[in-house]
Amino acid sequence: MVQYRHARLDASFGALSDPTRRAVLLQLGRADASITDLADKFHMTLTGMKKHVIVLEQAGLVSTQKIGRVRTCKLGPRQLEAEIAWLESYRELWNARFDALDEVVQQLKQKEKNP
Amino acid sequence: MVQYRHARLDASFGALSDPTRRAVLLQLGRADASITDLADKFHMTLTGMKKHVIVLEQAGLVSTQKIGRVRTCKLGPRQLEAEIAWLESYRELWNARFDALDEVVQQLKQKEKNP
DNA sequence: TCTATACTGAACCATATGGTTCAGTATAGG
DNA sequence: CCTATACTGAACCATATGGTTCAGTATAGA
Numbered sequence: 001m002v003q004y005r006h007a008r009l010d011a012s013f014g015a016l017s018d019p020t021r022r023a024v025l026l027q028l029g030r031a032d033a034s035i036t037d038l039a040d041k042f043h044m045t046l047t048g049m050k051k052h053v054i055v056l057e058q059a060g061l062v063s064t065q066k067i068g069r070v071r072t073c074k075l076g077p078r079q080l081e082a083e084i085a086w087l088e089s090y091r092e093l094w095n096a097r098f099d100a101l102d103e104v105v106q107q108l109k110q111k112e113k114n115p
Numbered sequence: 116m117v118q119y120r121h122a123r124l125d126a127s128f129g130a131l132s133d134p135t136r137r138a139v140l141l142q143l144g145r146a147d148a149s150i151t152d153l154a155d156k157f158h159m160t161l162t163g164m165k166k167h168v169i170v171l172e173q174a175g176l177v178s179t180q181k182i183g184r185v186r187t188c189k190l191g192p193r194q195l196e197a198e199i200a201w202l203e204s205y206r207e208l209w210n211a212r213f214d215a216l217d218e219v220v221q222q223l224k225q226k227e228k229n230p
Numbered sequence: 231t232c233t234a235t236a237c238t239g240a241a242c243c244a245t246a247t248g249g250t251t252c253a254g255t256a257t258a259g260g
Numbered sequence: 261c262c263t264a265t266a267c268t269g270a271a272c273c274a275t276a277t278g279g280t281t282c283a284g285t286a287t288a289g290a
Contacts, residue, residue, distance in 0.1 A: 006134075014132035017125055018248080022201070029208030036266060046267065048249055055247095069257050069266040079209050084202045086137070087195050093144030094194050133278080151236060161237065163279055170277095184236040184287050 008060070012083050015059035020044070021052050025061060025075070032074040123175070127198050130174035135159070136167050140176060140190070147189040 015021055020042055027033060027041060039049035053073055056062035060078035064071050130136055135157055142148060142156060154164035168188055171177035175193035179186050 009137065010132055010134060013128045016201075017129035017132055019121075019125060020248090022124065025205060026208065029205070029212060034266080044248095045250065047251085047269085050268075051248070066267085071267070075209050075212050079206055080202050084199065084206070086131075087199045087202065090140060090144070091194055091199070093141065094190050097144060097190050135278090149236080159278095160280065162239085162281085165238075166278070181237085186237070 006082065008082060009086060011059040012061065012078070012080065015055050015061055016083075018052070018055075021056055024049075024052060024056065024073075028062060028073060028075045032072050034070045034072055036070075038073065121197065123197060124201060126174040127176065127193070127195065130170050130176055131198075133167070133170075136171055139164075139167060139171065139188075143177060143188060143190045147187050149185050149187055151185075153188065 023042065024038055027038065033041075035046055035049055035053060038053070039046045042049065053062060053064065057064060061075070061080070062073050063076050064073045066072075138157065139153055142153065148156075150161055150164055150168060153168070154161045157164065168177060168179065171188075172179060176190070176195075177188050178191050179188045181187075
């Protein structure tokens with residue numbers, strides 16, 4: 001059974017609802033990057049990008065480490081299993097609803113044949 | 116290739132980031148419901164629930180039909196394929212990053228053995 | 231026809247979000 | 261030591277979000 005009232009889902013789906021943050025995740029999939037790297041790449045101030053990184057970090061989608069002046073961002077630690085599980089369970093529900101609908105349709109067809 | 120800058124993803128992940136809306140989806144998976152039904156179930160005003168339904172509707176996760184006084188809400192039409200695809204592609208990226216890391220670790224181990 | 235029900239829309243509120251600027255602090259490197 | 265770089269934090273701004281209340285409109289049913 002999947003957990004539904006889950007603050008982690010709030011955070012991760014919230015983080016994923018912004019296109020810049022989704023793009024940052026994909027970028028980090030290609031290479032680790034500093035805040036400055038990301039800010040340049042996405043035409044945004046350092047401070048602005050920092051906020052996005054904080055959101056991603058709080059959702060567990062990015063981890064960072066500061067060495068000297070530079071804070072390096074990388075993917076992880078979470079792989080979004082819970083989110084995928086939620087979507088899959090939704091898909092099952094959705095299928096169940098429409099299978100049930102099919103059944104009703106079938107029954108109606110039967111009644112048509114044998115009234 | 117999955118589409119990344121996609122307004123639909125903004126809408127659906129945004130819709131899913133609220134626990135009430137996730138719960139409403141699950142509820143609709145069990146049975147269609149009027150706005151009043153949902154408002155009662157989630158201890159909220161009609162107007163408040165209406166807003167949630169509008170968000171879900173705009174994300175394509177719920178469809179509604181008004182018959183007489185009653186607006187009935189049900190699942191659909193979207194099954195969240197695009198969202199699942201996005202998360203899966205993220206997972207691949209994530210695995211690739213950590214596989215690459217594994218490789219580096221393996222190479223370091225090799226050098227240890229044959230210095 | 232009358233009344234209760236079901237919704238709708240506008241207005242309001244507090245807080246969150248996605249950005250900015252500006253003024254720091256800390257460190258790398260000549 | 262000096263300066264440029266990299267970040268941090270506070271303050272600000274406009275708009276969005278998640279709720280409310282209140283005043284309608286429209287329809288179901290006695």
